[in-house]
Amino acid sequence: MTTEEMLVYTALNAWKLVTDRFDSVIAPLSEAQLQKQVAPGKNRLLYLVGHLTAVHDRLFPLLGLGDRLHPELDEIYITSPDRAFSDPVPAAALKQAWSDVNGKITAAFEKLTPAQWLEKHTAVSDEDFAKDPTRNRLAVLISRTHHVAFHTGQAALMK
Amino acid sequence: MTTEEMLVYTALNAWKLVTDRFDSVIAPLSEAQLQKQVAPGKNRLLYLVGHLTAVHDRLFPLLGLGDRLHPELDEIYITSPDRAFSDPVPAAALKQAWSDVNGKITAAFEKLTPAQWLEKHTAVSDEDFAKDPTRNRLAVLISRTHHVAFHTGQAALMK
Numbered sequence: 472m473t474t475e476e477m478l479v480y481t482a483l484n485a486w487k488l489v490t491d492r493f494d495s496v497i498a499p500l501s502e503a504q505l506q507k508q509v510a511p512g513k514n515r516l517l518y519l520v521g522h523l524t525a526v527h528d529r530l531f532p533l534l535g536l537g538d539r540l541h542p543e544l545d546e547i548y549i550t551s552p553d554r555a556f557s558d559p560v561p562a563a564a565l566k567q568a569w570s571d572v573n574g575k576i577t578a579a580f581e582k583l584t585p586a587q588w589l590e591k592h593t594a595v596s597d598e599d600f601a602k603d604p605t606r607n608r609l610a611v612l613i614s615r616t617h618h619v620a621f622h623t624g625q626a627a628l629m630k
Numbered sequence: 631m632t633t634e635e636m637l638v639y640t641a642l643n644a645w646k647l648v649t650d651r652f653d654s655v656i657a658p659l660s661e662a663q664l665q666k667q668v669a670p671g672k673n674r675l676l677y678l679v680g681h682l683t684a685v686h687d688r689l690f691p692l693l694g695l696g697d698r699l700h701p702e703l704d705e706i707y708i709t710s711p712d713r714a715f716s717d718p719v720p721a722a723a724l725k726q727a728w729s730d731v732n733g734k735i736t737a738a739f740e741k742l743t744p745a746q747w748l749e750k751h752t753a754v755s756d757e758d759f760a761k762d763p764t765r766n767r768l769a770v771l772i773s774r775t776h777h778v779a780f781h782t783g784q785a786a787l788m789k
Contacts (some may be wrong), residue, residue: 474634610644616648620783
């Protein structure tokens with residue numbers, strides 16, 4: 472492995488570790504347990520599952536990696552706060568979506584070369600990317616990895 | 631900048647963004663506000679500040695980057711749970727330590743080359759590193775960045 476490949480491999484490994492960690496928190500929980508709020512008046516665990524699934528699903532167009540699997544989740548889990556809807560997606564289906572999205576996006580990540588990781592993402596213009604070349608795919612991967620860790624910190628309060 | 635340098639620059643930028651974000655949560659808080667728990671029965675914000683400071687301070691020996699600034703924090707904020715001690719370090723001093731440690735460790739990070747980021751950290755043996763070359767400095771940086779994000783998710787519940 473070259474230095475470049477190893478650097479990318481390390482970042483991708485971190486993504487996997489962090490998503491697996493969130494998964495290990497929510498996988499064993501029952502539907503009733505997923506209804507609990509992480510703290511009084513805060514998001515339910517179920518909402519966090521939907522929110523992370525929708526955010527990861529948006530990575531397909533954002534990183535130019537194909538079509539989304541679950542665009543219908545955005546309105547419930549990104550645009551709206553928790554409890555705006557009365558859980559139109561059953562918990563089991565949501566867990567499945569979380570698993571499907573992560574499996575597919577991670578497989579797409581693994582095909583990218585180091586140079587491709589440094590290409591711009593689709594939400595930045597050529598002009599802005601020229602000014603700030605850190606607005607690349609890798610920065611998005613790292614940012615989304617932190618986002619999972621951020622919410623895992625909240626989910627972990629349920630223990 | 632070479633591809634290697636850009637990959638490292640992107641990861642280091644993420645570390646700065648995440649530590650700055652935690653900083654922006656705690657910096658404006660009064661001593662009384664830092665006494666609040668992130669959720670009922672959970673860690674106080676003050677403990678999280680001490681905990682992250684101690685964990686980051688341990689990066690100096692772990693990554694072979696010089697001497698620690700605050701080894702005295704470990705017993706209070708890593709080895710022991712919150713409230714085991716009655717806050718021997720005043721909040722203002724703790725905030726200063728957080729700022730000092732991050733300033734010094736980030737400056738040390740900025741001097742490392744891509745090849746040095748892929749060198750083993752000091753807590754792994756040569757033999758184990760040969761088996762798993764992802765046990766390098768970069769993996770530690772990424773892991774600690776997630777750790778900050780994890781606790782920032784908890785601190786953000788106070789809003």
